[in-house]
Amino acid sequence: MAQKPSIPKGTRDFGPQETARRNYIFQTIREVFASYGYQQIETPAMENLSTLMGKYGEEGDQLLFKILNSGDFMRGVPEADLRQGSPTRLAARLCEKGLRYDLTVPFARYVVQHRDELTLPFRRYQIQPVWRADRPQKGRYREFCQCDADVVGSDSLLCEAELLQMVDTVFSRFGIRVRIKVNNRKILSGLAELIGESDKIVDITVAIDKLDKIGLDGVNAELRQSGLGEESIALLQPIINLSGTNEEKLATMRRTLADVPVGLKGLDEVDFVLGTLQGLELRGEVELDLTLARGLNYYTGCIFEVKALDVEIGSITGGGRYDNLTGIFGLEGLSGVGISFGADRIYDVLEGLNLYPDDLTTSTRLLFVNFGAAEAAYCLPLAARVRAAGISCELYPDSAKMKKQMQYANQRGIPYVAIAGETEMAQGKVTLKDMATGQQRLLSVSELISSIQPHG
Amino acid sequence: MAQKPSIPKGTRDFGPQETARRNYIFQTIREVFASYGYQQIETPAMENLSTLMGKYGEEGDQLLFKILNSGDFMRGVPEADLRQGSPTRLAARLCEKGLRYDLTVPFARYVVQHRDELTLPFRRYQIQPVWRADRPQKGRYREFCQCDADVVGSDSLLCEAELLQMVDTVFSRFGIRVRIKVNNRKILSGLAELIGESDKIVDITVAIDKLDKIGLDGVNAELRQSGLGEESIALLQPIINLSGTNEEKLATMRRTLADVPVGLKGLDEVDFVLGTLQGLELRGEVELDLTLARGLNYYTGCIFEVKALDVEIGSITGGGRYDNLTGIFGLEGLSGVGISFGADRIYDVLEGLNLYPDDLTTSTRLLFVNFGAAEAAYCLPLAARVRAAGISCELYPDSAKMKKQMQYANQRGIPYVAIAGETEMAQGKVTLKDMATGQQRLLSVSELISSIQPHG
Numbered sequence: 056m057a058q059k060p061s062i063p064k065g066t067r068d069f070g071p072q073e074t075a076r077r078n079y080i081f082q083t084i085r086e087v088f089a090s091y092g093y094q095q096i097e098t099p100a101m102e103n104l105s106t107l108m109g110k111y112g113e114e115g116d117q118l119l120f121k122i123l124n125s126g127d128f129m130r131g132v133p134e135a136d137l138r139q140g141s142p143t144r145l146a147a148r149l150c151e152k153g154l155r156y157d158l159t160v161p162f163a164r165y166v167v168q169h170r171d172e173l174t175l176p177f178r179r180y181q182i183q184p185v186w187r188a189d190r191p192q193k194g195r196y197r198e199f200c201q202c203d204a205d206v207v208g209s210d211s212l213l214c215e216a217e218l219l220q221m222v223d224t225v226f227s228r229f230g231i232r233v234r235i236k237v238n239n240r241k242i243l244s245g246l247a248e249l250i251g252e253s254d255k256i257v258d259i260t261v262a263i264d265k266l267d268k269i270g271l272d273g274v275n276a277e278l279r280q281s282g283l284g285e286e287s288i289a290l291l292q293p294i295i296n297l298s299g300t301n302e303e304k305l306a307t308m309r310r311t312l313a314d315v316p317v318g319l320k321g322l323d324e325v326d327f328v329l330g331t332l333q334g335l336e337l338r339g340e341v342e343l344d345l346t347l348a349r350g351l352n353y354y355t356g357c358i359f360e361v362k363a364l365d366v367e368i369g370s371i372t373g374g375g376r377y378d379n380l381t382g383i384f385g386l387e388g389l390s391g392v393g394i395s396f397g398a399d400r401i402y403d404v405l406e407g408l409n410l411y412p413d414d415l416t417t418s419t420r421l422l423f424v425n426f427g428a429a430e431a432a433y434c435l436p437l438a439a440r441v442r443a444a445g446i447s448c449e450l451y452p453d454s455a456k457m458k459k460q461m462q463y464a465n466q467r468g469i470p471y472v473a474i475a476g477e478t479e480m481a482q483g484k485v486t487l488k489d490m491a492t493g494q495q496r497l498l499s500v501s502e503l504i505s506s507i508q509p510h511g
Numbered sequence: 512m513a514q515k516p517s518i519p520k521g522t523r524d525f526g527p528q529e530t531a532r533r534n535y536i537f538q539t540i541r542e543v544f545a546s547y548g549y550q551q552i553e554t555p556a557m558e559n560l561s562t563l564m565g566k567y568g569e570e571g572d573q574l575l576f577k578i579l580n581s582g583d584f585m586r587g588v589p590e591a592d593l594r595q596g597s598p599t600r601l602a603a604r605l606c607e608k609g610l611r612y613d614l615t616v617p618f619a620r621y622v623v624q625h626r627d628e629l630t631l632p633f634r635r636y637q638i639q640p641v642w643r644a645d646r647p648q649k650g651r652y653r654e655f656c657q658c659d660a661d662v663v664g665s666d667s668l669l670c671e672a673e674l675l676q677m678v679d680t681v682f683s684r685f686g687i688r689v690r691i692k693v694n695n696r697k698i699l700s701g702l703a704e705l706i707g708e709s710d711k712i713v714d715i716t717v718a719i720d721k722l723d724k725i726g727l728d729g730v731n732a733e734l735r736q737s738g739l740g741e742e743s744i745a746l747l748q749p750i751i752n753l754s755g756t757n758e759e760k761l762a763t764m765r766r767t768l769a770d771v772p773v774g775l776k777g778l779d780e781v782d783f784v785l786g787t788l789q790g791l792e793l794r795g796e797v798e799l800d801l802t803l804a805r806g807l808n809y810y811t812g813c814i815f816e817v818k819a820l821d822v823e824i825g826s827i828t829g830g831g832r833y834d835n836l837t838g839i840f841g842l843e844g845l846s847g848v849g850i851s852f853g854a855d856r857i858y859d860v861l862e863g864l865n866l867y868p869d870d871l872t873t874s875t876r877l878l879f880v881n882f883g884a885a886e887a888a889y890c891l892p893l894a895a896r897v898r899a900a901g902i903s904c905e906l907y908p909d910s911a912k913m914k915k916q917m918q919y920a921n922q923r924g925i926p927y928v929a930i931a932g933e934t935e936m937a938q939g940k941v942t943l944k945d946m947a948t949g950q951q952r953l954l955s956v957s958e959l960i961s962s963i964q965p966h967g
Contacts, residue, residue: 418550
């Protein structure tokens with residue numbers, strides 16, 4: 056036999072059970088999004104490279120999957136680009152299109168392109184795969200699904216509160232206990248200003264963000280490496296080590312940043328969001344965490360991140376506010392704020408904690424055994440009636456040996472089997488076998504239907 | 512302002528209404544598939560080119576979207592391929608992966624790769640986009656969605672009957688009146704054998720397939736062009752013009768093909784499928800049509816095609832049996848049969864006939880007006896209670912002018928608005944406005960919930 060075929064590294068096939076579980080995740084998130092008035096859109100897998108390039112930093116440009124132009128793609132490519140040019144430059148000659156890298160840039164493009172059709176504020180959600188040419192490793196894939204909700208066209212901090220409320224509802228439905236971490240870019244800017252190192256804000260926050268991973272000494276070493284003086288590092292210590300309740304942290308920081316307006320603005324924003332959430336009885340903990348510094352190249356206000364409490368895994372949801380979302384496409388003055396659920400990690404958490412509902416995997420509730428042409432013809436209209444009652448069922452397509460058909464039912468996890476031979480046909484009935492108990496009963500179709508209805 | 516951004520030609524953005532309608536199509540098809548015990552799988556957007564190439568004919572190879580290798584993709588490409596080679600050959604050097612072109616080849620690959628995990632017969636369905644570098648034109652896109660159901664691992668003609676029953680159920684749920692056309696490759700083979708032109712079977716069937724488009728004279732002209740003698744063409748006339756009921760057609764063909772075993776086998780197969788369906792009270796007409804000749808390079812038995820009766824449009828669903836589905840990947844002896852729903856054309860038919868359910872488009876049922884911080888804080892827990900009752904609602908995020916907020920409700924098609932100012936807050940109530948009638952009522956939240964429940 057030929058070599059087994061395979062799929063590109065970093066990609067995955069999803070079998071029936073995995074697909075059912077993924078659909079459960081998407082459907083739960085979708086229902087919560089919709090209950091808050093978010094509307095679903097979809098954008099093409101391929102975008103023009105001019106839309107994608109330069110939006111994710113230099114590393115992102117490298118990680119874009121580029122699509123070779125159709126037809127005679129070499130025509131007109133200058134000899135120089137071919138031989139002396141960089142791969143990046145040559146790729147730009149050979150490829151006009153790329154696969155989307157996230158859902159935020161396509162959304163910004165969508166808003167600008169369709170701005171005349173949109174009613175603002177526009178609450179949209181989008182659940183689609185994205186592709187990144189990352190080095191494949193455990194838990195990191197080249198094709199994975201993002202579930203994003205964003206509001207564009209409102210500066211209101213109620214949007215931040217709403218998004219966190221949605222996060223809490225989603226994880227409460229999944230039964231996953233979470234801690235929601237909140238920070239604000241403006242607080243970090245205020246800190247950098249306070250120690251007179253505004254130009255080093257990215258280095259500072261990148262270092263602080265690693266506290267969990269490399270510990271306090273590691274963070275301080277990194278700060279030193281990025282050129283911060285001992286005095287500045289000393290000033291940062293109480294902040295890196297900040298503890299207590301959210302109220303205590305806010306109070307400490309208000310004193311620290313008393314003379315830094317941008318920092319106070321950030322504290323006010325966080326204060327408002329936390330205060331708003333207090334009235335809403337969230338299940339998860341919400342924690343102000345100044346070491347949270349994700350996505351600093353684009354977030355400008357609040358930043359969020361969600362951690363599962365009962366599993367060791369990275370962030371399972373994140374987001375924040377990005378002023379001027381659509382500026383990159385020439386439409387100024389529109390602010391956006393959004394969250395992105397990581398479906399793959401949520402999948403792993405649900406599996407690890409054994410939280411999937413029991414009834415997800417079996418798509419068939421009843422198998423009609425096939426004893427031959429006449430019996431099959433007798434069963435087909437009965438099967439149609441069972442389906443009309445909302446119960447999934449199938450007729451085994453071949454009149455194979457009884458043992459083989461029962462094995463099939465077992466392997467598929469089908470809970471009930473209907474048997475109709477001469478005796479049953481003469482009475483217009485079927486024998487229903489419960490695969491779990493082995494019990495058999497002779498029933499009319501309506502009796503059968505009411506016996507195996509999932510809820511009743 | 513910069514130039515408006517755009518998307519690659521032949522691709523589409525789907526706004527909220529289109530996405531809701533497409534979801535309705537997918538969900539309906541999904542429910543029917545699942546009710547027959549079909550299990551959903553998903554495969555990656557990217558497949559190795561070795562999986563895809565050579566499976567769709569030479570034209571198909573050209574229409575595959577190929578993905579440029581990551582990193583230094585020029586390294587090791589021989590100078591000869593660069594300058595003298597064909598684009599196809601060079602593309603094979605630059606690209607290892609391509610976007611999937613249909614769902615059948617990835618399914619065959621899946622079955623072979625996962626054969627040790629599968630219980631046969633395996634009924635699977637798959638709803639995913641596919642990509643083809645076709646010249647974009649009206650109704651033909653470079654990214655479009657296929658909805659496929661296949662059974663692999665059974666030769667039983669009950670599978671064919673079941674698939675057509677599913678087709679009928681799907682279109683009956685949509686409210687689309689259809690004609691299901693059935694033919695069998697073996698009948699066509701028998702005909703070619705009868706006139707002594709077995710080697711011309713593809714030419715003959717391609718010509719006959721065009722009867723609708725180019726008429727009888729056109730078909731005969733094509734037959735002549737492909738080298739058929741006048742005698743052969745004369746022999747084919749009664750078949751091309753075959754009319755009457757399915758029974759009459761079968762009887763005529765049985766006489767015509769009396770001495771051609773393969774032809775009789777084809778007639779027996781069609782006879783069985785049509786006979787089986789007769790007991791099942793389908794809504795749509797099922798018609799034996801000998802001019803139906805789709806997909807002859809791969810189908811080996813029954814062939815199906817579905818036409819909408821009330822709209823001028825091409826086939827909206829098609830399928831057939833392909834023996835040895837997995838032979839291309841080295842696993843011999845597995846027969847498959849399947850159908851593929853064309854979601855894009857079904858979309859157009861539903862739109863043309865105005866058959867979409869009314870309640871698809873609005874995702875929000877109730878808007879809370881925002882009068883300021885205190886009022887918003889009062890509304891937020893109420894909104895949470897409304898959502899907990901299964902009703903979608905939103906709070907306008909900014910305390911904008913009342914007129915602007917009402918305009919927003921109108922433009923979004925939100926049917927109810929909740930207003931809470933000082934008076935309402937003092938009484939713990941809200942004023943509910945029905946946007947259609949303009950009627951306003953002062954209600955408690957529980958009264959509000961029971962007033963606006965969609966069903967009750």
